[in-house]
Amino acid sequence: MEFIRVFVLGVILTSAFIANAGEIDSSTCLYPAIYNFGDSNSDTGGIAAAFYPPVLPSGQTYFHRPVGRASDGRLIIDFIAGHLRLPFLSSYLDSIGSNYRHGANFATGGATIMRPNESWFENGVSPFCLEIQVEHYTQLKDKTAYFYKAKNKSFKKMLPRPQDFSKALFIVDIGQNDVAAVLRKSSFELQRAALPNIASQFTAQVQNLYQRGARTFWIHNTGPIGCLPVATVKVQDPVPGYLDEHGCVKSQNEIAIEFNRLLKSEIVELRLKLSEARIIHVDMYKAKHELITNAKNQGFEDPFKICCGHHGIGYDVWCGNKANVNGSEVFAGSCAKPNKVISWDGVHYSEAANRWIANHIVNGSFSDPPISISRACREA
Numbered sequence: 001m002e003f004i005r006v007f008v009l010g011v012i013l014t015s016a017f018i019a020n021a022g023e024i025d026s027s028t029c030l031y032p033a034i035y036n037f038g039d040s041n042s043d044t045g046g047i048a049a050a051f052y053p054p055v056l057p058s059g060q061t062y063f064h065r066p067v068g069r070a071s072d073g074r075l076i077i078d079f080i081a082g083h084l085r086l087p088f089l090s091s092y093l094d095s096i097g098s099n100y101r102h103g104a105n106f107a108t109g110g111a112t113i114m115r116p117n118e119s120w121f122e123n124g125v126s127p128f129c130l131e132i133q134v135e136h137y138t139q140l141k142d143k144t145a146y147f148y149k150a151k152n153k154s155f156k157k158m159l160p161r162p163q164d165f166s167k168a169l170f171i172v173d174i175g176q177n178d179v180a181a182v183l184r185k186s187s188f189e190l191q192r193a194a195l196p197n198i199a200s201q202f203t204a205q206v207q208n209l210y211q212r213g214a215r216t217f218w219i220h221n222t223g224p225i226g227c228l229p230v231a232t233v234k235v236q237d238p239v240p241g242y243l244d245e246h247g248c249v250k251s252q253n254e255i256a257i258e259f260n261r262l263l264k265s266e267i268v269e270l271r272l273k274l275s276e277a278r279i280i281h282v283d284m285y286k287a288k289h290e291l292i293t294n295a296k297n298q299g300f301e302d303p304f305k306i307c308c309g310h311h312g313i314g315y316d317v318w319c320g321n322k323a324n325v326n327g328s329e330v331f332a333g334s335c336a337k338p339n340k341v342i343s344w345d346g347v348h349y350s351e352a353a354n355r356w357i358a359n360h361i362v363n364g365s366f367s368d369p370p371i372s373i374s375r376a377c378r379e380a
Contacts, residue, residue: 029216029377031084032164033103034077037133037205038173039126040070040109040348041223042077045091047109047126055320057308057334061351068094070109072307072338073351077105077171079358080373084169092136093128099158103168104140106133112177113202125181130174130205138212141165166213169376173220173284175202175263179256180225191255199262203270210274216377217277219267220284221260226252227292229304230346233311246293247304260285264368280376283366287357288349295342298356306346307335319345 036042045068048054054066062073068091069075078088089105090098110126111133118125128136144159160168178198182191206217225231226249235243244250260283267281295303308319309332317323317332324330335341339352349357364372371378 027378028374029169031086031167031169031216031377033101033160033168034081034084034086034089034171035103035137035168035214036077036089036105036107036171036173037130037137038077038107038171038220039111039177040107041176042075042105042171042173043091043107043109043111044069044075044077044089044105046093046105046107046128047111049091049094050108050126050128051120058320060334061338070348071344071351071354072334074354076349076354076358076361077107077173079355080171080362083358083362084374092140100140100144100160101158103160104137106136107173108133110177111174112181113174113198113205114178114181118181125177130172130202134205134208134212137209141212166215167377168214169216169218169373170209170214171218171220172202172206175222175259176225176256179222179252179259183225183252183255188251192258195255195259195262199259199266202263203266206270206279207274210277215277217279218282218373218376219279220282221263222256223284223288224248224253224292225256226250226254227289227303228347229306229343230311232304233306233346234313236313248292256285278376278378280371280373281368282361283368284357284361287360287366290360291353291356292342299340300342300353301337301340303342305335305341305343307338307341307344307350308332309345311346 048068053068056066057072059066059069060072081088086102089103090100092104092106108126108128110120110124111128111130112125113130115129115131116125116127120126145162147155147159148162182194186194231249231252232247242250264281267279271277271279291298292303310317310325310330315323315325317325317330319332322329322331338344338350341350342353344350360366362373364370
């Protein structure tokens with residue numbers, strides 16, 4: 001299925017809050033809304049609405065049906081929303097049953113920071129890059145202001161309150177597909193040379209959001225792409241040094257680390273430029289790497305096990321699909337215990353892994369400055 005093939009390298013009120021949210025006090029940020037920008041790590045139905053939806057067993061764990069998420073259940077963004085006592089985010093591109101009162105999700109699977117020069121049908125690259133996602137936010141904001149002034153008020157409960165935009169939390173989680181693209185197309189030297197422009201385009205869009213009234217930002221860097229099972233499953237007899245001590249593709253992680261270093265430097269400069277912004281930088285690489293390298297101690301099985309999908313030399317059967325492998329028909333269904341597996345489909349994380357990551361980032365343990373998400377609006 002094309003939805004699952006997006007290599008992320010890219011309205012129900014949740015009742016499950018991350019443990020120990022605690023009592024609300026005067027220092028807690030009461031965000032009226034969340035606006036999310038990203039790729040399939042946080043897409044809650046955008047690319048499925050624009051192209052083709054996923055099929056079972058996608059969504060089986062929590063929703064019991066496919067709901068446009070690249071996982072067996074909830075994503076990190078879902079757990080963040082629950083922690084902040086807000087509903088799951090409706091995708092901006094999904095016209096059926098959506099409610100934007102408490103925010104919107106502009107993320108789409110396969111999305112990039114840079115303008116794409118590839119097709120969804122060729123490489124699973126979304127046409128809705130970060131620049132376009134910011135434009136979609138601008139349109140939502142402008143149209144909301146217009147309709148609030150209109151005589152017909154019946155739809156207001158489905159739209160944000162205009163005064164809430166500047167009080168909202170803006171989450172940006174994108175870049176893995178850009179890293180994947182440079183890895184796919186370039187030599188090591190050219191890969192590194194391409195990264196500064198990608199990082200600067202990222203922060204240029206953060207500035208655009210700031211100019212449109214955004215003030216509180218929760219920014220994720222990119223994860224350890226070389227530890228994704230699709231990056232390791234076909235490695236046979238690697239030369240010494242190709243894999244690191246944990247079994248991840250070393251060169252791929254080095255490129256991700258370099259991109260993250262550049263992004264952090266850009267964010268430091270951005271804080272100086274945007275005097276009214278609160279910008280929290282979250283080290284998602286470190287959080288995910290900690291989970292993967294300590295999987296068994298955290299209650300998970302082999303971190304390179306793929307729950308849904310069959311991959312090997314010369315074949316790929318993506319989650320929910322059938323294919324002929326060595327003369328036999330193979331169906332890529334779910335493993336017996338997805339709650340014990342980190343990787344759902346070789347690219348994306350299981351609900352259990354997403355819950356673990358969310359629990360470990362919302363308290364500020366992986367943030368710069370080290371502040372929890374519920375107090376990010378107070379950071380000066």
